[in-house]
Amino acid sequence: MRLRVRASGPLRGAVRAPADKSISHRAAMLSALARGTARIEGFLRCDDCLRTAEALRLMGVRIDPVGTNTLEVHGVGLEGLREPDGPLDMGNSGTGMRLLMGLVAGRPFPVTFAGDASLSRRPMDRIAIPLRRMGARVEGRGERLLPPVTVHGGELRGITYRPPMASAQVKSAVLLAGLSASGETVVVEPAASRDHTERMLAAMGAQIEVDGPTITLRPGATLQARSMRVPADFSSAAFPLVAALLVEGSEVLIEEALLNPTRTGLLDALQAMGGAVEPEERSAVAGEPVGSMVARPQPLSAAEIGGGLIPRMIDEVPLLAVAATQAQGTTVIRDARELRVKESDRLLAMAEVLTAMGGAVTEREDGLEITGPTPLRGATVDSRGDHRVAMSAAVAGLAAEGETVIEHAECIDTSFPGFARVMQGLGADCVEEEE
Ligand code: S3P
Numbered sequence: 052m053r054l055r056v057r058a059s060g061p062l063r064g065a066v067r068a069p070a071d072k073s074i075s076h077r078a079a080m081l082s083a084l085a086r087g088t089a090r091i092e093g094f095l096r097c098d099d100c101l102r103t104a105e106a107l108r109l110m111g112v113r114i115d116p117v118g119t120n121t122l123e124v125h126g127v128g129l130e131g132l133r134e135p136d137g138p139l140d141m142g143n144s145g146t147g148m149r150l151l152m153g154l155v156a157g158r159p160f161p162v163t164f165a166g167d168a169s170l171s172r173r174p175m176d177r178i179a180i181p182l183r184r185m186g187a188r189v190e191g192r193g194e195r196l197l198p199p200v201t202v203h204g205g206e207l208r209g210i211t212y213r214p215p216m217a218s219a220q221v222k223s224a225v226l227l228a229g230l231s232a233s234g235e236t237v238v239v240e241p242a243a244s245r246d247h248t249e250r251m252l253a254a255m256g257a258q259i260e261v262d263g264p265t266i267t268l269r270p271g272a273t274l275q276a277r278s279m280r281v282p283a284d285f286s287s288a289a290f291p292l293v294a295a296l297l298v299e300g301s302e303v304l305i306e307e308a309l310l311n312p313t314r315t316g317l318l319d320a321l322q323a324m325g326g327a328v329e330p331e332e333r334s335a336v337a338g339e340p341v342g343s344m345v346a347r348p349q350p351l352s353a354a355e356i357g358g359g360l361i362p363r364m365i366d367e368v369p370l371l372a373v374a375a376t377q378a379q380g381t382t383v384i385r386d387a388r389e390l391r392v393k394e395s396d397r398l399l400a401m402a403e404v405l406t407a408m409g410g411a412v413t414e415r416e417d418g419l420e421i422t423g424p425t426p427l428r429g430a431t432v433d434s435r436g437d438h439r440v441a442m443s444a445a446v447a448g449l450a451a452e453g454e455t456v457i458e459h460a461e462c463i464d465t466s467f468p469g470f471a472r473v474m475q476g477l478g479a480d481c482v483e484e485e486e
Contacts, residue, residue, distance in 0.1 A: 153224030157231030316363030353380030
């Protein structure tokens with residue numbers, strides 16, 4: 052599929068983003084390990100999360116769809132998973148693969164995880180290193196342990212692990228393995244990454260303590276099923292939000308999005324650039340803060356974005372790069388090396404997309420330098436099969452003159468099914484077309 056985007060008039064209206072992808076994955080996984088049945092309302096029916104649900108089914112977990120967006124997960128308890136008959140195909144989903152690697156590491160059977168071409172290039176050594184220290188055997192391709200990977204689980208011992216990168220996937224995999232380890236498992240993060248696993252484990256009765264960067268999990272507690280409603284994904288809401296900041300005359304209400312501070316670094320970065328979007332915190336959903344906010348155009352100025360802010364906006368860096376093309380001065384994004392091992396090399400991909408559209412972008416080893424404001428012009432660009440690159444390019448296309456064609460845009464379904472329709476609802480000129 053190809054997405055054709057043209058500069059449109061003001062974007063106006065209200066958007067409720069689809070359900071949070073990170074929370075949907077975790078809700079399915081942790082409910083599977085719990086005792087009892089959990090109703091997960093608003094489970095994100097995107098390819099990534101459906102792969103996680105299917106993988107759990109293949110390990111013996113009954114998961115019943117109820118209506119269109121609700122799943123009922125019948126927990127089997129920590130010991131209840133069974134060996135799947137064949138490899139588990141995780142599609143494009145790094146979160147699905149990495150968290151499940153941790154989840155099965157304490158089980159007395161091997162599990163092989165495979166993925167699509169993009170996932171098959173992503174390193175799994177970051178998960179294998181701590182799991183091996185805990186006592187599991189992990190095999191994969193080459194030094195970086197590329198998928199397919201096999202986890203030969205068994206008896207695990209708790210460890211203290213200091214991951215070299217701030218990664219919620221690594222942290223979560225270690226914590227999930229720690230649930231069935233002997234002794235306590237401690238993860239000390241170099242900077243705060245998203246904390247949904249910790250919140251959900253605590254809500255389900257796990258013995259988990261968070262003290263600054265140190266998370267301590269004691270095994271032995273039985274997880275209790277908890278029904279929940281999944282909040283709207285801030286990472287998805289970010290696309291219409293930034294589009295509204297960049298398209299003249301816009302005013303878009305972002306409804307009830309997740310406002311967990313480990314996820315909203317983009318708002319801090321935009322504020323540093325003069326584009327304040329003030330969320331109103333309204334309530335808590337599934338133990339997570341949610342709220343609404345209104346986005347309108349504002350003059351942006353360059354800023355230096357790096358350090359602990361990056362993990363709090365890890366998936367929004369491509370979108371910030373789009374905003375930076377319209378900011379006065381040179382925006383420097385650094386400490387963002389992790390973007391090179393996402394669904395694509397996002398630093399390279401965004402440098403290419405924005406340069407093709409007339410942006411002044413220099414790629415650095417750990418980030419981007421973007422000088423603005425430069426008028427963007429439509430171009431034909433490749434998503435590289437990466438949903439966030441495709442949607443970031445679409446936002447750039449809305450702020451550009453002429454027509455932008457985003458090739459291989461079907462990957463958008465990975466996280467934001469219905470993206471084109473939602474943007475059309477705001478008045479955006481954006482149409483899907485078969486390639
Ligand atoms: C995710 C964590 C992030 C993020 C990904 C989802 C998660 O990866 O990029 O889209 O749900 O845990 P890292 O924590 O590995 O950076």
